[in-house]
Amino acid sequence: MGLEDLTGSPRWQRIARGISGEITRVLSTNPWLAVLRGGGPQEGGFALSGDLLADGGRVLISLCLTAEDTGEVVWSARRDFSDDDVFSMIDETAAETVAGLAQAWTGAHVRSLRLRAHRRLPGTLGGFEHWLLGVEAFLRFDLAGVRLALDHATKAVAADPEYTAAWSLVTTAHHALLCAEKTRDLRQPHRAALLQAARRCAALDPEDPIAMMQGALLAVLEGSPGAAMEILDRTVALQPNNPDVLARSLIWGGFCAPLGGRAKDLRDRLLSLVPGEVPFHRHALGFAAYHSSDYMQAFRILEPFPFPLGNALFMISAAVRTGEPGHLASALATFRAVAPPDLTVTELLEAHGTVDPLRAAILEDATVAGLLL
Structure with missing residues (x-):
């Protein structure tokens, strides 16, 4: 299109x-x-x-x-x-x-099997514009871009309080800032804000894939990664040919638990629909590589995307597992350039709802890397 x-x-x-x-x-x-x-x-x-x-x-x-x-x-x-x-x-x-x-x-008009989008389209052009600007800003994958994205997303929901995609962007921006602000005092308010926005998004239309994704995030943050994976699986079943749904399933699912063979299936389906050049889709492929034990490929894909900071954890873990000292040194330098000095690996894992055995594996790799646990 x-x-x-x-x-x-x-x-x-x-x-x-x-x-x-x-x-x-x-x-x-x-x-x-x-x-x-x-x-x-x-x-x-x-x-x-x-x-x-x-x-x-x-x-x-x-x-x-x-x-x-x-x-x-x-x-x-x-x-x-x-x-x-x-x-x-x-x-x-x-x-x-x-x-x-x-x-x-x-060869003839038939009644299509069309599944109507389970989402309400934006109600105002102004709200739509702010959402577009917010998405563009977020996809810069840096702190200034995320702050700008949050500003635009907030204006979008002010223009249209029932705009699901805008509430989703509010949630995603707060989640990125939850780990990125310079001090814990600045980071903590983002958790309450993201929970509020995620609940609002999920309540607008429980069958909207965008809202369902935020429902999965809520489940993760409330300590139910199994429920989150069920929601993600249901979302993919609803829209198996939507690249954004597949990418989000790889990313959110990748934070929750080891994906195993599911990662390869999602990756293959995603690559059949898009060439992997869009940054959002590409960094999802980094998670697919990590969970498929292709750590060299995971490191190469994720290294340009250390922000949001959850990505950096997987980049460092992948670097450790490649066994290449140069990769680890590069990953650590990249991480320290974007992460607050007092940010711990445990805080990052908690912010993403990561549980054992994935949590234990990343903590072990972080110990090897010499990060603050």
Whole structure:
């Protein structure tokens, strides 16, 4: 899915990317439909493309679904609407795209197996913009970016108090700051804030995969990693072709407990949908490598992503297990450059709800590395 902005302004370029992402997410709710992001043409696949032009409070979007093998146009449409109607357009576009695919595959209109997204779309363009800006800031993977992400996410939920994705970003930002502020006095308030935001997110729609992920985080922080894994498994079962769901399952599941063979399955499914170039997806692949005992690969992937700091623990553990002194020295230098000086490994593990046997293994590796336990 690619939507090109013809307006030429950074604002509408960002919104065009956001709309593309939202349509992709809605399409990903169909368990029979694999939605690929990037990676070039696919044999037997279809491409959804279009452009956006905004002027004077009106938005014109042209969309086209084509068969990549033949170039045949399966479905096309033009939408002219006010910027307040962006989100109803997203849902309608996803529905018509799925119907077009069903027609292309069967030769007749059939009632698709479309699973509607169990989430409420954002109610305001302003809230959506703040969420987009917050996500962009968070994906810088540094402390300043996370603080900026929290600011935008807070503004997004102020604009739309029932915006699930924005509450999820509030939770995620507080969780990152829980370990990153310079002193314990500054870190501690983030725990209460993230619990409150996670509960709010999970309560908005218990069947929304975004909300379910925060429910899994709540279970972890409340000492129920088994319940968290059950929620993550159910989320993947609901949306097996959603790359973000697969990536989050690798990351959150990877913090909870050893994933074993599940890590390889999630990794293979994720790589079949995305090329692994998006930073969020790529650092999820680092967790997959770690839990598949490919520590050299885990270290190489996670080294550029020491923040949030939970990643750094796995980077150091992977470095220890490679047996390469240079890797360990590099990992420690990276960790100390971003971590508060009084932050202990135990505090980090508690913040992520890590339990035995994974907890014991990481503590053992941290002892070898000479970190403050």
